[in-house]
Amino acid sequence: MLVGAVLLYTLGESKQRKEAEVRAMVENLSLLLDQSITSSVREIDLSLQLIGDQLERELRSGARLEVERTMAAISQQQGRIAEIAELRVTDEHGMAVLGFGVTAQACTRCAGQSFFEEHRSGADLGLVASKLIQGEGGDTWMMVFSRRYNYPDGRFAGVVAAVVSSRQLELLLSGLKLGPHSIALMRDLDMRLAARVPPSAGMGGRIGSQGGSRELRDIVAAGARAESFYSARTADGISRINAFRRLSLMPAFVVVGWGEEDYLAAWRDDMRKAGMLALLFLFVTTFAAWLLWRLIGVNERANQRSRILLQNASDGIHITDLQCKVIEASDAFCRMLGYPRSEIIGMNVSTWEARLTAAEALDAIRKIHASGEVCTLETLHRRADGEVFPVELTSYPLELDGKPVVFHSARDISARKKSEAVVKKLAFFDPLTGLPNRRLLIERLETAVRSCAYHKGRGALLFIDLDNFKSVNDTAGHHQGDRLLQQVAEILLQCVRKDDSVARLGGDEFVAMLEGLNGETAAAVREAELVASKILHALRKTFRLGNAEYRGSASIGVTLFGDDPQEGTEEPLKRADLAMYRAKLAGRDAIRFFDPQMQAEVSRRAELDAGLWQALERQQFVLHYQPQILADGRVVAVEALVRWCHPERGMISPAEFIPLAEENGVIVPLGRWVLESACVQLAHWASDSARAELAIAVNVSARQFRHEHFVDELIEILGRTGAPPSRLEIELTESALLDDVESVVAKMDAMKAMGVRFSLDDFGTGYSSLAYLKRLPLDRLKIDKGFVCDILVDPNDAVIARMIIVLAENLGLQVLAEGVETEAQREFLVQQGCNAYQGYLFSRPLPVAELEAYFDRQQQV
Known part of the structure; x- marks a missing residue:
């Protein structure tokens, strides 16, 4: 029950x-x-x-x-x-x-x-x-x-x-993937049917007919914008869960309905299976109880016989004479070998001893008797059915009825051996896929390196990383992610030769080790590339994971080994790992071979990473400012851009150190310094009548913006520096807005109340959604320079720029184009209605002194 x-x-x-x-x-x-x-x-x-x-x-x-x-x-x-x-x-x-x-x-x-x-x-x-x-x-x-x-x-x-x-x-509706009992339809506000997918032959499904369920009519009458509802047995006799949404730009609405037959099919199948499982469970438990009752009776009778011979002995006890014949045996020993006691008595040790010959067994028993000491050894016994199993045998000499005999106690060590095998497997094999783990791979790699040196051959390591594997765990669940890893392991084993090794290092990272390649480098590269391509194509398939699908692909890094027998085993792995990251940077679903330049870049990156915190402490960062120009030539604002003045390497581009700062967390204190420095400059200009109206735009990273004390820190900086909030513009990227929209809007509203302005940087390059864009208290959209650079030659870039300008106009936002480098680009943007620009056509980013000289020249003109 x-x-x-x-x-x-x-x-x-x-x-x-x-x-x-x-x-x-x-x-x-x-x-x-x-x-x-x-x-x-x-x-x-x-x-x-x-x-x-x-x-x-x-x-x-x-x-x-x-x-x-x-x-x-x-x-x-x-x-x-x-x-x-x-x-x-x-x-x-x-x-x-x-x-x-x-x-x-x-x-x-x-x-x-x-x-x-x-x-x-x-x-x-x-x-x-x-x-x-x-x-x-x-x-x-x-x-x-x-x-x-x-x-x-x-x-x-x-x-x-x-x-x-x-x-x-109807074509606009047909792009949705719907179930066989699902619908998508559009009606105008008079409830006339404008389109329906799939079409319906009934009167209610004719285009232009007025209709709709009672629930739908109530929703429309209430003036709702969007709502979900359940309709039972509609005109086509199908019950559905529906979603109603009033369209934004036309007097109509759409309804998407999912048929109950579609979404409950699997549930009803589960219900049938559950009933069968309940019945099976009842049968199994009843049968198990009956067997248990019988077993109790059998054991009781066996115990009564066992008390006669060494009552509580659980080991396989038996006594032999010096000619290796059994003169007494416990029931446990009989069960161990699978012989009845009547056959065991008088049987020679050589009958079940699987490791020693008859002569060796006789010699061992006589030596035990002669030694007079207890002797313990591991050997193998053979059952009556031929099965061989390991035992631990403890023997010592004694006298029985005045005759010399040897007492033996044999001990079900199969479990210990199995445990040892399990421990070995856990130590050397991946429990999920059964492939060798990193430890075993290192051992095999050491052997392969020595073999290459001896045979003057080459080997190769293929570092394989699945693309976008995290999304599988996030959407389908970790159980389905494990299933995918198991399937990938099987595919990899099919792609390599029998003598090659495939290992799983952890997560979605695998390594294939190829041995016995050609000793000539070019030929070995071709052989390794052939296997890597085979793996790449084999993984380029759709995996079915429950109700979800995963389009497989991988990034593969390849390196050769064997030319240096003194090389450590970790070095080839590092090279292959670096090559794999090169494949990731190349857009994934790719193969890349290691070259020395990769190592140089990694070392350089590590040097920069270590120097970022030191640079912040030693005040090696400076701000440059790039003017933002209106169509009439006036400079109304500048964008603050951080630069790193390295004492040895000179000026380092933000493209090199900003991604590192994002990864190691320096971006938060660095961003705070940039914001404070810009506010100090704003306060200085506020006291100069010629520059009092200038605004400064400051880029704020997603990580800095999400910090729980960001708003409080900004309020403190504005109060301490005396900078006018209305002259400060915070530039955010789309990545800062995608998570927790409610929290983002609350933060922006709090800063907006102080007078701070907001712009959305690089608009159109990410995943902007009009559904949340219209909720954000933005003041300006910035057209990314990637669209501006080819705006005169690429029709797609021109259309995107034009649509951003129209969108900004409809939302009541200003718009600014970045990366304007030619007069022709500026003129085209003017024709489309864009009246604010930033780029090398007007000025590069300048230090403060050069920027103020630029202002003076502009005023003279």
């Missing part, structure tokens, strides 16, 4: 966890749909703006539109959004005059439609999204996104519209 109750409770808890997981999943999927659709709408809006600007330029240049030029612009934008919408242009009367798909079934006349009349009313509403509209032919449904364009005198000239058909809306 207890086991049954535990099983029922566990299954109930499992069902609740599964339902909670499904709710979180469909909520995430609905959010993903919202972001995807919002992104598509912004693409449409950008195209509408560009076409509208073209139309208004054409109208300013003449009374009529230049059709070919306008159609070229429309064609260019249509190509960008071909899979999303079809572009049209109407005149002031609502007639479609330009565009694609202008047919009787495709809304060629817009007069009378609510969105058209809103534009014609006189107000410039920006982007207007319609509800679901039925085409003039009556058999198509669509949504229309539109913008107004004007004559040169400001009068209404018509609209630029993007028609998104129900089929195209």
Whole structure:
């Protein structure tokens, strides 16, 4: 009953966890749909703006539109959004005059439609999204996104519209991976069905039909933005857990529903298995009780016989004469050998002795008798069924009935031997994969190095590290991570020769040792590379881990050994490890061979690492400042950039020491020093009327920002230095914002209340999410220099920069472009609406004295 109750409770808890997981999943999927659709709408809006600007330029240049030029612009934008919408242009009367798909079934006349009349009313509403509209032919449904364009005198000239058909809306939904009983649908706020995946043949599943479950109608009526709910037996007869989300840029909402048949299938299977296990448990326990009862009776009878011969003896006691024949034996000894007592009596020792011959056994017994002392040795005995087992045999001479005999006590040491084997295995083998561990690998490597020296051959070490293995433990759990390691071990063994060794050093690190390679270096490299490539390709597969998948890949470092017989065994391992990290830096899923340059870089890195704390103590760090320029040429701010003035190596670039500082923790006190030094400079400029309005932007690392006392330290620094908080701008990267958004917002609000400003550095290079970006009290976005450098030659960089500027404008944020180096880049950014810049076109980062001289020259100009 207890086991049954535990099983029922566990299954109930499992069902609740599964339902909670499904709710979180469909909520995430609905959010993903919202972001995807919002992104598509912004693409449409950008195209509408560009076409509208073209139309208004054409109208300013003449009374009529230049059709070919306008159609070229429309064609260019249509190509960008071909899979999303079809572009049209109407005149002031609502007639479609330009565009694609202008047919009787495709809304060629817009007069009378609510969105058209809103534009014609006189107000410039920006982007207007319609509800679901039925085409003039009556058999198509669509949504229309539109913008107004004007004559040169400001009068209404018509609209630029993007028609998104129900089929195209369905394509936006079809990217989700759903179960066989799951759905994704979109309805407008009149509850009309705009798209559904998968389509439904019922009346309720027809595009344009009004419907929806009672729960969904209640949610829409309540004006909720997002909510999850359970619907039982919907129109298609399927119960689901659903997530509702109101779309950001259009009068519609999406619903993602996950079928109960899908998410409870595994749970119901577990329930059946649990019932079977309960029945099996009941049967096994009943049978075991019966066997135990019988065993107790048998043991009792055996004990009665054993009391006659050495009552409490547990060892295999037997007595032999000097001719090696048994004259007495205990029951324990009979059981040990598997013979009945009647056969044991009179049997010669040579019958069961497996290590000594008959002559050697006879000689040993006579020597024991002659010595008169107790003798203990380890030997092997053979059972009646032929099985050989180890025993510890203690023998000593005595007299029985006046005759010389030898008393023997044989001792189930199989357990001790097994324990010794287990200890050996634990000492030399990895318990998870069964592969040799580091200790055994070192021993084999020592032997291999000596063998290479003797045979004048070469060997190779392949250091193999799985890519992104941590994500497996974080997402699928450590149990699945262990399963993956076991599968990888099997793959590695299949990729090497029988005489080669594969070891696991720990975690997700493996080493393959190849022996007997060609003595010529180039040939040995080719042989090692062949095996490494074989391993790389073998691991490049999808591993199924429970309900998750892991796309396998590895980084492999390779080094040769054997050319120096005096070399220590740790050196080849270090070289292979260094080469593996080179493969990681090369983008993973790669092979890299060791070369001496790697060792030099590691030594140099270690020197820098040791010198960072000393540099902070000896005040070897200085600040340089790079001006930030507005479009009219005014310098409104500078960015503080730290430099290391090394007494021997000169000026060291931040690219070398900042990553090290992040790793060893120096970044926190170093960042505090940078912040304090910048505030001292701000306080100094505040007393100078010519520079009092200058602001200083200071980069704050994610590690420093997450420090629990960061806000208190900033308040203390501002109070002590007297720096005006409104002239201080904190630059954060996306990595500082990804974890614990609530805590991040609270910190930013506290500093914002003092007047401190915030900018998001390197925007677009990480994993920015609009869902949290709009919650942050930011003042400015910075376009990363990686986009700016190729902005004139790479269309993708140009589009990204343009979208960042549009996004900043919509969020009410300023925008600044980094890395501006040419006048052509600046002019392009001006045309896109970016009015603040930073880069070598204006000035490199300067020490304070040179910076102030730069200010003086700017004022003279």
